[in-house]
Amino acid sequence: MSKILIVAEHDGTTLNQATARAVTCARQIPAAHVTVAVFAADPAAVAAAAAALVGVDAVVTVAHAANASPLAATLAPQVVALASGYTHVFAASTAFGKDLLPRVAALLGVPQISDAMAVVGAYSFKRPTYAGNAIVTLEAPADRTLVATVRSASFEPAAQGGSAPISAATVTADLPTHTRFVGLSASPKSDRPDLASAAKVVSGGRALASKENFNIVYSLAGKMGAAVGASRAAVDAGYASNELQVGQTGKIIAPDLYVAVGISGAIQHLTGIKDAKTIVAINKDPEAPIFEVADFGLVADLFVAVPEIEKALG
Amino acid sequence: MRKILVGVKRVVDYNVRVRVKPDGSGVALEGVKMSVNPFDEIALEEALRIKERGEAAEVVAVSIGPDDAQQQLRTALAMGADRAILVKVTDAVDPLVASRVLTEIAKKENADLVILGKQAIDDDAAQTAPMVAALWGRPQATFASKIEINGATAVVTREVDAGLETIEVDLPAVFSADLRLNEPRYVKLPDIMKAKKKPLDVVEFASLGVAADVGLKTTFVEPPKPRAKGIVVKDVAELVDALKKKGLV
Numbered sequence: 001m002s003k004i005l006i007v008a009e010h011d012g013t014t015l016n017q018a019t020a021r022a023v024t025c026a027r028q029i030p031a032a033h034v035t036v037a038v039f040a041a042d043p044a045a046v047a048a049a050a051a052a053l054v055g056v057d058a059v060v061t062v063a064h065a066a067n068a069s070p071l072a073a074t075l076a077p078q079v080v081a082l083a084s085g086y087t088h089v090f091a092a093s094t095a096f097g098k099d100l101l102p103r104v105a106a107l108l109g110v111p112q113i114s115d116a117m118a119v120v121g122a123y124s125f126k127r128p129t130y131a132g133n134a135i136v137t138l139e140a141p142a143d144r145t146l147v148a149t150v151r152s153a154s155f156e157p158a159a160q161g162g163s164a165p166i167s168a169a170t171v172t173a174d175l176p177t178h179t180r181f182v183g184l185s186a187s188p189k190s191d192r193p194d195l196a197s198a199a200k201v202v203s204g205g206r207a208l209a210s211k212e213n214f215n216i217v218y219s220l221a222g223k224m225g226a227a228v229g230a231s232r233a234a235v236d237a238g239y240a241s242n243e244l245q246v247g248q249t250g251k252i253i254a255p256d257l258y259v260a261v262g263i264s265g266a267i268q269h270l271t272g273i274k275d276a277k278t279i280v281a282i283n284k285d286p287e288a289p290i291f292e293v294a295d296f297g298l299v300a301d302l303f304v305a306v307p308e309i310e311k312a313l314g
Numbered sequence: 315m316r317k318i319l320v321g322v323k324r325v326v327d328y329n330v331r332v333r334v335k336p337d338g339s340g341v342a343l344e345g346v347k348m349s350v351n352p353f354d355e356i357a358l359e360e361a362l363r364i365k366e367r368g369e370a371a372e373v374v375a376v377s378i379g380p381d382d383a384q385q386q387l388r389t390a391l392a393m394g395a396d397r398a399i400l401v402k403v404t405d406a407v408d409p410l411v412a413s414r415v416l417t418e419i420a421k422k423e424n425a426d427l428v429i430l431g432k433q434a435i436d437d438d439a440a441q442t443a444p445m446v447a448a449l450w451g452r453p454q455a456t457f458a459s460k461i462e463i464n465g466a467t468a469v470v471t472r473e474v475d476a477g478l479e480t481i482e483v484d485l486p487a488v489f490s491a492d493l494r495l496n497e498p499r500y501v502k503l504p505d506i507m508k509a510k511k512k513p514l515d516v517v518e519f520a521s522l523g524v525a526a527d528v529g530l531k532t533t534f535v536e537p538p539k540p541r542a543k544g545i546v547v548k549d550v551a552e553l554v555d556a557l558k559k560k561g562l563v
Contacts, residue, residue: 011476071481072444073453095474099456102409102441106448111410111530114439124533129437130332134341135536141529178487179453182469182480196475200562224563232493242459242473242494248438249353249493251475257562267331274538278562280553286546295544298553308550313563 001031002122005086007079008038008050009096012068015049017197018092020157022150026090027055027158028119035060036164037082039075041068051164059166069181070096076103077173083108083145087122093149093252094196105147112147113138115252117154127151131248132271152196153254153275187241195244198227200257201276203246206233207262207283207302214239216306217261223310229253231263247272262302265290282306315370315426315463315485318361321416322375322390322398323351324383325436334537341535350386353431355393357491359498360461361429362394369463370427372396376419378403378412384514391509392501398514407526409437413445414524420450425486427468432457432490443490453483456490 004026009016019036026034035058036050043061051059062082066074079100083089089104091097093115105112117135118126123146124139140146195201202224204217214234221228230240232247246253248268254275261282263269270293273279281294284301291297298305326332327347335342350358361373375390375398377383387398401415420428428450433440447454455461455470459478462469463485472479473492519526547553557563 072456073447076448095457095472098440099444099454099474102444103448103454105441106410106413106445111408111528112439112441113530114441128538130326130341131435131438132538133332134334135538136532137534137536139531139533144529176453178484180482182482184474184476184479186477236494241477243475243477248435249433257557268328274541278557278560279541279544280557291544291546293541293544295542296553296556297544297546298550299546300550305550309554312550312554 001033002029002088003033003086004029004035004088004090005083006034006036007089007091007097007100008036008046009092009094010038010040010046012040013045015046016092016094017157018094018152019050020053021152021155022090022092023053023055023158024155025116025119025150026088029088029122033057035086037062037079039064039067039078041065047166051166052160052162053158054160054162055158056162056164059164060169061166062169062171066175071179071181072100072103073176073179075100076107077175078171079104080107081171081173082169086145088146088148090148090150093151097149101147101149108145108147110144110147111140112149113140114149115151116148117151128271131267132274133267151252153252187243192221193225193227195227195229196251196253198255200224200226201229201253201255202226202259202261203229203231203263204234204240204261205231205263206237208234208239211239216303220259220261220306220310223313226257226259231269260290260294261306263290264288265293317372317374317423317425318364318370319416319420319423319425319428320354320358320361320373320375320390320395321428321430321442322354322358322377322386323431323434324348324377324379324386325351325434328352328435334535338534338536348382348386350389351431351434353433353435353491355498356493356495357429357431358390358393358395359496360491363496364461364463374399374423376401376416378407378415380404387514388509389501391512391514392505393499397512400514400516401519401522402516403519408528408530409439409441410445410528411524411526413442413449415519415522416442416446417449418522418524420446427486428488430488430490432492443488447488450486450488453487455481455483455487457492458489459492459494461489461495
C-alpha cells in the first residue's frame, strides 16, 4: 500500500485549491492512503477544509508559531520528521511547493519528480520537460521515499463532501533561525477569480503596448467573469504584475476557456495554456504561432475587436 | 563578502523547438544550438553587480557538463566572472547529483553566496537551489526579484503566487534568480578576448566522491499530444456565436 503525505498549501485561513488537485493525483495511485499535513500557527480552519475533500483519508496538523509564514527552511525539517512512515511526499507544483519540496527531498537524500502530470504507477510518473515539448516517463526506486510536486493543470480538484479524521501531531525538529519572514506585498484583493484555478482566463500580451491599454483586458475579463493573465513580454514591460504571468516560468493553467489577446504565442507561453479546453486567439498577425493552438482564431486589431466582443456579450 | 559562486548550465537554446526521437529514447540534440541557461545568466549578472558595488571580491562560475560546456563558461568569463570551474560529466546528471557537486564546491571554495537560476529550461526541474541550500545547511531564497546585501545578512524579495514576499537570511545562503531580478549585459568582443586568458579549471566528476546514480530512471520520452486543429473565424460575431454554442460565454 502507498501511504501518501501531501503538504497542504494555505494562507493561514484558506486551503489552496492546488492541494485539492494534488489529492486527485494521489488518489490515482493504486491502494493509496492519503494524508494531508497542515503546518500552521493555528491549523484548525485549513485542516477542516482538507478533511472535507473527498479522497482524503486523514488530516494531521502541526501547530507551531514558526509555521505562521511559509518558509521552506523552517518547514522542511518538520516535513522530513513527519515523512517517516510514508512512502510518498507530495505538494502542489506552485511557488510554495517548488520552494519547499526540493529542500525536503535533499534532506531525505532522495531525488524529486517535479511537475508530475500523469500517474503511470505508484513509483512511475510522467512529467513535462523542454517547456512541455518532451514528456518524460520516470521511474523511481520503490524502497525509498518518493518526493514529487504535482502539476495542478493536469488534475481536477478533489470534490467536497469528505469527512476525514483530524489529529494533531508533534514533530521533533531543529528549526533554523537563519531565515526570517519580513512581509508579503500581496496584490490588492479583488472579486476576480484566482488565475490558477479560474474557469475562464483573459490574457494580454505585448501588443497591448501600455499599462493603460491593459485595462481593456481587465474590462473584458470583468464582463466574462474571468481571471486576468499576461504573457512574459507584458509583465516584463510592466503592463501587468508578475503573479499574472502565464507560461513555462510563470503559472501553468487549464481553464475551460482561455482568451489570448495580442499574444504572439512563444513556446514558453504555449506550455502554460496547452491544457485549456478552449483557446481563443485575437491577434492581427495571421502568422502568429498562437493560432497553431487556438480553437478559434480571430485575425483582427485587438483595440477594435475586444470592445466589440464586450458589446456583443451585452 | 569574499566569494560568490554562480551555476552555469549548458542547455538547448531557448529559441530551439526540440524534437523527440522517434524511438522514445530522448530528444534530438545533434547539431542543436546550445547556450547558457537564461536564468543562470540572470544569476551571474546579479553576482557581477554585487561585486561591482564593492560587496564581493570574486565571482566564480561553475558548470557540470561535457567538455563543450567550456564554451558556456567562456561566455560567463566574458560577462565578467573572475574564473570558472567545469565538473566534467559525460551524461546529464539528476538535480540531486548536481546539488551534491555544487555543495562540495561551495564548501571547498568557502563561498559566501551561491546564486543559481530558478530553473533550467531543459529539464524545467527547479530543484537545485533548494537542494544545495538543504545539503549545505544554509538559508535559501528562491525566485528572487531583488537582492540587497547588508554585511552578514541579505534581504531578498521573492516572486511568489500571492505577490512579492520579502525574507531576510543570514549569509552564506543560496539564492535562485527569477526573470525580473535584472537584465543581463551583452558580451562585448574585447571581453571575449580577455575571457580566453581567465582561469578555467576542469575537475573530473569522479574526484568529488559523489554518487552519479540516485535511482531515478527515464524509461520513455514522447512528444506532447497535439491539440485538435482549430478554425479561423471571420469576425467578432462568429466568434461570440461559437463561444455561446459551447456555453462558454
